[in-house]
Amino acid sequence: MQFKFIKYTKLWLTISLAIILIGFGAMVRNQIETGHILNWGIDFTGGSLMEYQFEDSVTTIVPQELSATIDQVLPSTVSQITVTGEGTYLIHARDLTEEELTQIREAIHAQYGNFEMLRFTTIGPKIGATLKQKAMMALAVALIAIVLYIAYAFRHVPKRVSAWRFGFCAILALIHDVLIAVGFFAIMRFEIDSLFITALLTIIGFSVHDTIVVFDRIRENLKKQSRDDTFGDIADISLNQTMTRSINTSISTLFPLVALYIWGAPSLHHFIFALIIGIIVGTYSSIFIASPVLTFWQEKKRIR
Secondary structure, eight states, X not given: OOOOTGGGHHXXXXXXXXXXXXXXXXXXXXXXXXXXXXXXXXXXXXXXXXXXXXXXXXXOXXXXXXXXXXXXXXTTOEEEEEEEETTEEEEEESOOOHHHHHHHHHHHHHHHOOEEEEEEEEEOHHHHHHHHHHHHHHHHHHHHHHHHHHHHHTTTSOTTSOHHHHHHHHHHHHHHHHHHHHHHHHHHTOEEOHHHHHHHHHHHHHHHHHHHHHHHHHHHHHHTOOTTOOHHHHHHHHHHHHHHHHHHHHHHHHHHHHHXXXXXXXXXXXXXXXXXXXXXXHHHHHHHTHHHHHHHHHHHHHHO
């Protein structure tokens, strides 16, 4: 017995639309409360990043107390402090000079004693804006290249089906994946940095691979299509044939990612979280979004 995926197209699209709208709602909330729809990292806004590790003898430091210590010498400097490990703190601040960095280190030393600076990174606002522009360009180029590749790869589909439709439906699924991943980061107010852009590109690669597998099966089954079979019937058959493979691939990929999230470095948690969300959503879109939308588009053309 085969599951009728296409029959429930409206349900799949409604679920996706609801999740995307929740993400947009979180962006509106962020804009109202912080002035930014997303929590952009210093990679894209400019600023300084300091990571300090304190000695074991130091009592656990509350991030708010550490921020107050810095504000005593340089008011309105710290934007966020994150605990990245036992006795280790990551401080996000405005763009700092060497003199200001020295003042901060002296204030922290006077309050908490010896510590080790694990890293210090500073990025000017102009460089941050350039990096943001290049990151958006990388995503746009990747999406355009995927459309062209899929249209070329599926150029031998039966003439009644346009290869371009395969490409555009794949892109729609990818945009769906990116919007949901960004939406989750907006909801959680996680930082958007260059690692997140890397995660998005990885998600796009995984999702398009999964979608192409399904589309390729549709192409092969179209060659065997009987007169009584509609495009929706072919899509249902193809989805049932490839669903087990898609789910198994996703699960086998998720296991190491979950392990990395639990036992890996805290600094990679947001990156791994983005990949986990992306793989789950990418698997969903390749099964429940790309092919149903392609079927709707194709059968709408046939009715006309």
